[in-house]
Amino acid sequence: xxxxxxxxxxxxxxxxxxxxxxxxxxxxxxxxxxxxxxxxxxxxxxxxxxxxxxxxxxxxxxxxxxxxxxxxxxxxxxxxxxxxxxxxxxxxxxxxxxxxxxxxxxxxxxxxxxxxxxxxxxxxxxxxxxxxxxxxxxxxxxxxxxxxxxxxxxxxxxxxxxxxxxxxxxxxxxxxxxxxxxxxxxxxxxxxxxxxxxxxxxxxxxxxxxxxxxxxxxxxxxxx
Numbered sequence: 423x424x425x426x427x428x429x430x431x432x433x434x435x436x437x438x439x440x441x442x443x444x445x446x447x448x449x450x451x452x453x454x455x456x457x458x459x460x461x462x463x464x465x466x467x468x469x470x471x472x473x474x475x476x477x478x479x480x481x482x483x484x485x486x487x488x489x490x491x492x493x494x495x496x497x498x499x500x501x502x503x504x505x506x507x508x509x510x511x512x513x514x515x516x517x518x519x520x521x522x523x524x525x526x527x528x529x530x531x532x533x534x535x536x537x538x539x540x541x542x543x544x545x546x547x548x549x550x551x552x553x554x555x556x557x558x559x560x561x562x563x564x565x566x567x568x569x570x571x572x573x574x575x576x577x578x579x580x581x582x583x584x585x586x587x588x589x590x591x592x593x594x595x596x597x598x599x600x601x602x603x604x605x606x607x608x609x610x611x612x613x614x615x616x617x618x619x620x621x622x623x624x625x626x627x628x629x630x631x632x633x634x635x636x637x638x639x640x641x642x643x644x645x646x
């Protein structure tokens with residue numbers, strides 16, 4: 423096999439591929455790529471939005487990281503990312519695949535039971551709140567907020583209840599706490615002084631008519 427690329431500017435890709443093991447996809451990302459590749463694009467776009475909003479933050483927490491496929495997007499703009507998830511197998515795989523050990527860390531955590539370890543100046547939690555039973559939502563949010571600094575930024579992303587009828591059967595099985603834009607704000611208002619609301623359709627984040635959005639963002643600033 424030839425050792426040089428036909429196009430010289432492609433050589434760096436082959437060199438990197440030889441120097442490092444192939445990037446390992448986790449179980450959630452592998453399933454999405456096989457079952458619904460477009461949804462994977464939507465998910466990555468959500469992280470791009472978060473990375474842009476949190477640019478320059480030193481210590482960021484992600485609650486419900488899954489297999490952390492989008493972590494490198496966040497690491498383009500933040501100093502350190504600490505990822506927690508309730509599923510031990512997700513965390514074990516993420517630790518084994520971690521190519522950024524100095525800036526990316528993992529822990530198993532159920533924050534409906536206890537706060538994550540450490541203090542953070544920002545947090546994100548995407549596609550998580552809708553899986554938290556309503557009677558555990560207050561504990562979830564209290565533990566999340568408790569590990570944030572006073573002048574924090576926290577981004578919560580969740581599907582719009584108005585779009586539930588279009589969700590896949592697999593998604594709907596776990597959706598027990600869906601929100602509208604208004605009820606999302608109501609849930610977060612006791613914890614944060616400022617809440618900025620955004621909508622999302624496919625890969626596009628906007629401030630348009632919320633009832634027609636597929637996905638909702640709340641960017642919360644400063645603890646009460």
